[in-house]
Amino acid sequence: MDRFQEMQIFMTVAEEEGFAAAARRLNISPPSVTRAIAAMEERIGTQLLSRTTRSLHLTEAGQRYLDDCRRILGEVNEAEEAAAGSYSIPCGHLTVTAPVLFGELYIAPLLAEYLDQFPSVHLNALLVDRVTSMVDEGIDVAIRIGHLHENNQHGIKVGEVRQVICGAPKYFEEFGRPRHPGELGSAKIVMSSASHLLSDWQFENEGNALSFRFDPRLVVTANQAAINIACLGWGVTRVLSYQVASQVAAGELEVVLQDFEPPALPIQVVYLKSNRVPAKVRTFVDFLTERLGSNTALRPTMKSTI
Incomplete structure (x- = not known):
């Protein structure tokens, strides 16, 4: 087993926090993983992983070595991709991430169109309602709703969304339309816990x-479930404006308390800063920027509309 293979195994063990999980991910036997780590530690002359019967953690030396492995393997992959022409021709595997509902509504329909244009690219879409680590999880392009806090990322704004309070017209006809956020204390509320943007109801005046x-x-733990329940007329919920654009347009939901909404949040197509951006990333970012930037549901310019 060469050192690059050992490095990949070590990285996977560290990411999975376990030998068995790393073996499953790499599709090799657990003894092979154990032997590779033991060989590395013996050759280097220091312990990289601290093991107990219930947990596995990186030692201080192991953390430094993990950082070096990521850098070295990244440079190797970059060199191979450059030699293969991936910086001029879109090819290889591309991983994109987005929030679940945003991905289902706006990203998934675009993936097939992009793949038809670039047949040498293979796409993996990671749709999750959490902030992913682009470096640690091998993500090439991310859709972020909100402001960026990482210095190694570059974002292109393609729209903005609002945090809106909405309910079915029949609910408001029965219980009245709130004119101030304080009146929500007596309302029937269905809350989504999928994102802090929706579980932390902030307002401004x-x-x-x-x-x-x-x-x-x-x-509920899913945004769509909260929307479905609100559409039934049971209560009010807080969602992002793009999530209910079609229901508001159809008259199934009505937005209230627009004057108390916090500032709109940017929607950004994000990729890692680099001196050389692979063609697969460059073309996908350009593709998403054009398609999402022209979607009127993602450009709410006034609080009175979605």
């Missing part, structure tokens, strides 16, 4: 933050 504590009668 003329630039001043308003804070209220609500006790939702129903909490």
Whole structure:
């Protein structure tokens, strides 16, 4: 087994925090993983992993070595891709991530179109309602809703969304339309816990933050479930404007308390900064920027509309 293979095994063990999980991911036997790590530690002359019966952790030396492995293997992959022409011709595997509902509504329909244009690219779409690590999880392109906080990332704004309070017209006809966020204390609330943007209900009034504590009668872990329940007329929910654009247009849901909404959040197509951006990343970013940037549901310019 060469050193590059050992490095890949070590990286996988560290990421999976276990030998068995790493073996499954690499499709090799657990004893092979154990032997590779033992051979590395013996050759280097220091312990890289601290093992107990229940857990596995990197030692200080192991963390430094992990960082070096990522850098070295990244440079090797970059050299191979350059030699293969991937910086001029879109090819290879491309991983993109996006929030679940955004990915289902706006990204998934575009993937087949992109693949038809670039038949040498293979796509993997990671749709999750959490902030992923582009470096650690091998992500090439990410759709982020909100502001970037990483210095190694470059983002292109393609739209913006609002955090809106909405409910079915029949609910408001029965219980009345709230005119101030404080009135939501007596409302039937269904809350999505999929994102802090939706579980933390913040409001503003003329630039001043308003804070209220609500006790939702129903909490669900999926945004679409909260939207479906609101459409039934059971209660009100907070979602992002793009998530209910079609329901509002169809009259199934109505947005209230627009004057108390916090500032809109940017939608950004994000990729890692690099001196040389692979063609697969460059073309996919350009493709998404054009398609998403022209979608009117992602460009709410006034609080009175979605």
